[in-house]
Amino acid sequence: MIKINKPQQFDLNEYVPGNNNPRNLYGLPKKIIFCKECSFSNQKPNSEKEYTHNINSKKPTMDFIDGVCSACRMHKIKQKVDWEKRKQELHILCDKYRKNDGDYDCIVPGSGGKDSFYASYVLKNEFNMNPLTVTWAPHIYTEWGFKNFQSWIHSGFDNYLFTPNGKIHRLLTRLAIDNLFHPFQPFIMGQMYFPPKLALKMNIPLVFYGENPSEYGNKSDDKHKAEKDLSFFSSELQNEKMYISGLTVKELIENYNLSKNDLEPYLPPKKNKFSDKTLDVRYLGYYLPWHPQECFYYAVEKGNFRPSPERTTGTYSKYSSIDDKIDDFHYYTTFIKFGIGRATYDSSQEIRNGEITKEEAVLLIKQFDGEYPERFKKEIFEYLSINEKEFPLHYNLFESPSFDEKYFKLLTNKFRSPHIWQNENDKWSLRKTIFGNKL
């Protein structure tokens, strides 16, 4: 029985350049606006509760006021923060939880990239905490990503590396790309729920994340907050309302030959698990000023961190999120669905931090945004192919179990929103770009 059909060729009529009322998919705003300060687009959906996400979800998008995005507004709020006072607040918080009896007193989730390195190092060495670092493994480590992960541990930390069942993770990643064009979604869910689950199991009362997602315009009304809301990583929803890879848990169990055990690592803990225990989840970025470039220099100096030896596809940088070979595909899919590629993400942040000008950013976006994920494609296409030998229970769920470049291109076109994309003479281009607008 086939459940996932091969994407079909479709009518290109609504993608004609002159269409003045094209459809907008995913609940994205019809009118495309770029922030007048950082050039970010209003098409970015906010990160919602991932376990409710399906193809019909209409997520709220980044909030703009007078042409300025919420990330830029948050940046201005942060410039007025009394960081000395915040540091004292962190001392008080750490005094409350610090343990000297051999038990861990906090969890620092991370991959061993610059941000998790900075967070764990500061907590351990400047605030005398005893952190346990925890990691949800990437799909496929890059060579330099794995070396940085090892450097992190060898710079003085205990680490729990959780690597999910490789077959189930591949299958869920394939379903997520077919159903949502979101190859990272199962990873995001696993990575999000693993630290609080482990904290509950090991009776560790405090979890530290790095930056509050509102720094990147994640929520319109988020104040600069220290606590992370429990509803992001706990739930009371039943299997028919809980989604992974665009399908309900009920469907995955009843129709996709998966078991409760297979899916458990991807599901949020039940709310009642927290009832007799306290779990304090905080953003370290609330207490300490957070500069990605400075975290990088810190990680190089103290932890032997190394940038990638090559430029990252889709952008100009070499040190941000470099440990997973599927990353290039992730940013390519955001470019296709929202018109926002990796150079836009990177440059908007650097404009806010005063590292580059808007004019420089626009040139970088023009040059690198949406670059095709060429370098690891052979390995990724193999990873996404659900062949009969390795997946006897699952390969027949797909009309095309194998995943190749032709399949990826068909799928890519299926997820282009007509209000973002136009097609002329079989060539795709964005209807509106930051570099097509006057500076």
Ligand SMILES: [Zn+2]
């Ligand atoms: Zn902005």
